[in-house]
Amino acid sequence: xxxxxxxxxxxxxxxxxxxxxxxxxxxxxxxxxxxxxxxxxxxxxxxxxxxxxxxxxxxxxxxxxxxxxxxxxxxxxxxxxxxxxxxxxxxxxxxxxxxxxxxxxxxxxxxxxxxxxxxxxxxxxxxxxxxxxxxxxxxxxxxxxxxxxxxxxxxxxxxxxxxxxxxxxxxxxxxxxxxxxxxxxxxxxxxxxxxxxxxxxxxxxxxxxxxxxxxxxxxxxxxxxxxxxxxxxxxxxxxxxxxxxxxxxxxxxxxxxxxxxxxxxxxxxxxxxxxxxxxxxxxxxxxxxxxxxxxxxxxxxxxxxxxxxxxxxxxxxxxxxxxxxxxxxxxxxxxxxxxxxxxxxxxxxxxxxxxxxxxxxxxxxxxxxxxxxxxxxxxxxxxxxxxxxxxxxxxxxxxxxxxxxxxxxxxxxxxxxxxxxxxxxxxxxxxxxxxxxxxxxxxxxx
Numbered sequence: 001x002x003x004x005x006x007x008x009x010x011x012x013x014x015x016x017x018x019x020x021x022x023x024x025x026x027x028x029x030x031x032x033x034x035x036x037x038x039x040x041x042x043x044x045x046x047x048x049x050x051x052x053x054x055x056x057x058x059x060x061x062x063x064x065x066x067x068x069x070x071x072x073x074x075x076x077x078x079x080x081x082x083x084x085x086x087x088x089x090x091x092x093x094x095x096x097x098x099x100x101x102x103x104x105x106x107x108x109x110x111x112x113x114x115x116x117x118x119x120x121x122x123x124x125x126x127x128x129x130x131x132x133x134x135x136x137x138x139x140x141x142x143x144x145x146x147x148x149x150x151x152x153x154x155x156x157x158x159x160x161x162x163x164x165x166x167x168x169x170x171x172x173x174x175x176x177x178x179x180x181x182x183x184x185x186x187x188x189x190x191x192x193x194x195x196x197x198x199x200x201x202x203x204x205x206x207x208x209x210x211x212x213x214x215x216x217x218x219x220x221x222x223x224x225x226x227x228x229x230x231x232x233x234x235x236x237x238x239x240x241x242x243x244x245x246x247x248x249x250x251x252x253x254x255x256x257x258x259x260x261x262x263x264x265x266x267x268x269x270x271x272x273x274x275x276x277x278x279x280x281x282x283x284x285x286x287x288x289x290x291x292x293x294x295x296x297x298x299x300x301x302x303x304x305x306x307x308x309x310x311x312x313x314x315x316x317x318x319x320x321x322x323x324x325x326x327x328x329x330x331x332x333x334x335x336x337x338x339x340x341x342x343x344x345x346x347x348x349x350x351x352x353x354x355x356x357x358x359x360x361x362x363x364x365x366x367x368x369x370x371x372x373x374x375x376x377x378x379x380x381x382x383x384x385x386x387x388x389x390x391x392x393x394x395x396x397x398x399x400x401x402x403x404x405x406x407x408x409x410x411x412x413x414x415x416x417x418x419x420x421x422x423x424x425x426x427x428x429x430x431x432x433x434x435x436x437x438x439x440x441x442x443x444x445x446x
Contacts, residue, residue: 008118022136022146023261025168026117026178028186031130032057032070035109036099036161053178054078055097058086069101073185106130112161120153125261133173135261150188158186164300174199174257177209196255199226212247218242227253271309273297274362275420280319281358288345293411293420294363295341300395302365308333308372309365312340314347316362325349332374333367334386340365 028034030051037051056131066086078093090096110129117124121134134367136146143149150167158164164186168179178200181193191199206216208227222241224230230238231253238246251257282288300343302309310333313436315325334340344363352358374384397406398419407418 012299020137021171022101023173023176024121024134024136024146024150024153025127025173025180026113026131026132026134026164027158027168027177027180027390028113029164029166030070030072030375031109031163032101032106032164033072033099034070035106036102038109039102039105042160044395050097050099053097054080054093054095055088055099056080056089057101058089059101059124060397067412077201094289098329108389109161109163109324113157113165115156116161123261123263131177133261137245137429147188147190153189154186164414168222172255173261173264174209175255177197178207181207193255194393196231197228198256201226201231201253205225205230205253208249208252210245211253215245215249217240234430253405268307268368270306270364270368271298271302272313272362272364273301273362273420274315276307276317276360277358283352283362284348287348287352289410289416290361290420291344291348291363292337292341292408293342293416294361296364297419298363299335299337299340300398302368303391303395304334307366307368308370309340311365311367312343313362314344314351315362315364316348316358319357319359319360322356333369333372333393335372336384337391338387361419 002237028265032132033055036057037049040047041049051072052074054075056075057069059066059069068080068082068084068086068089069105071080071082071089072084075089075093075096078096080089080092080096086098106129110126113130114124114126114132117132117134121136122139123135125133126133127133136143136149141150142145146169148170154167155164165184166180166184166186168176168182168191169188169190170179174436175191175193175196179189182189182191182199190249203226205211205224205227208230211219218241219230222233222237224233230250230392231249235247235250238250240246243248266411275290275294277290277402311327312330313325314329317323326347328343328350330339330343340363394406403419411418
């Protein structure tokens with residue numbers, strides 16, 4: 001049960017009623033840029049705080065990964081957006097400062113944040129490198145009012161770790177996440193069920209979690225402009241137009257979400273990686289090398305989780321930014337690098353005309369499980385056991401000495417590195433930074 005006094009909410013227990021859930025969503029403000037700023041100030045105390053200047057974290061324009069990964073508030077005031085090409089951002093803000101990403105630093109900062117959260121909350125679920133939910137249900141007698149607790153936690157993160165976060169508070173994961181997206185930075189917002197009409201429903205329908213650009217376009221065509229319009233729409237009509245997805249977002253618009261905060265992450269439903277090449281791919285040999293590198297990464301991740309996939313999807317993007325894909329059903333579930341690579345090459349032969357220049361290739365393995373059941377054959381030379389042992393040995397070497405410790409000779413070229421697909425996806429990427437041993441033992445309870 002909830003009663004409100006001013007900006008605070010107090011809770012009490014009755015034997016015949018279930019204690020209201022208290023879920024918080026923590027979201028780092030402009031994570032990559034904030035973490036880069038904190039690191040720069042730590043190493044160079046007299047340097048400028050790039051969070052207070054027109055600055056972005058961006059990929060390497062020379063390798064055509066030149067997009068905005070994170071931007072400062074000042075940069076956003078010029079219209080700079082995350083995900084747009086750097087040349088567009090520079091056109092909006094010619095004096096924009098661009099800083100290269102440091103993924104090892106970001107993993108380090110993320111780990112410190114999660115470590116702090118685990119010292120405060122009984123259950124922590126990491127959603128991404130810079131987001132997490134915490135479940136504070138039942139801690140009211142220990143901590144008191146959740147808004148006060150969230151404010152103390154927000155300030156503690158800022159004071160001890162050096163960066164700011166937004167914290168959303170509600171009774172379920174969905175509403176807590178929506179609340180954390182309200183006014184930024186360094187804020188605490190609530191979005192309880194009795195606040196939907198005032199805080200959530202006036203927002204454009206595209207702001208709702210799980211409503212992407214394609215769904216938004218369909219909803220607007222149906223005359224559904226706001227989240228409130230969606231909440232009040234006829235669910236049968238939504239289901240007929242958008243199928244199951246229409247019913248899901250209708251429940252979301254009405255604040256309904258029954259997912260629990262789980263400290264143990266569920267297994268992936270699929271495994272995929274893609275890479276943008278430094279130069280256009282115009283011959284089959286180069287394309288095969290990229291696919292082999294991607295297959296290494298995907299296979300290693302699947303073996304790490306003891307998962308097997310039986311459906312491969314190949315995604316290609318041309319130099320003119322045209323996307324096309326092809327799906328291939330495998331004879332048996334697999335997580336072997338060589339079998340994934342062979343399937344990818346077969347899909348490439350069926351999909352690519354060998355003339356269209358390619359700038360991006362991607363592999364996605366779906367229909368995964370942890371059984372990997374294969375039917376033996378008397379008529380084929382099945383080297384599965386030997387290949388599996390080779391992959392496991394290579395995985396152990398890379399886990400101990402790093403991803404570049406061992407690689408295939410055909411991937412020795414500078415432009416095509418082993419295990420491509422993004423450093424955050426590499427399961428064996430070495431962390432060279434030592435952990436920060438500064439104390440994080442201050443209790444949140446005052």
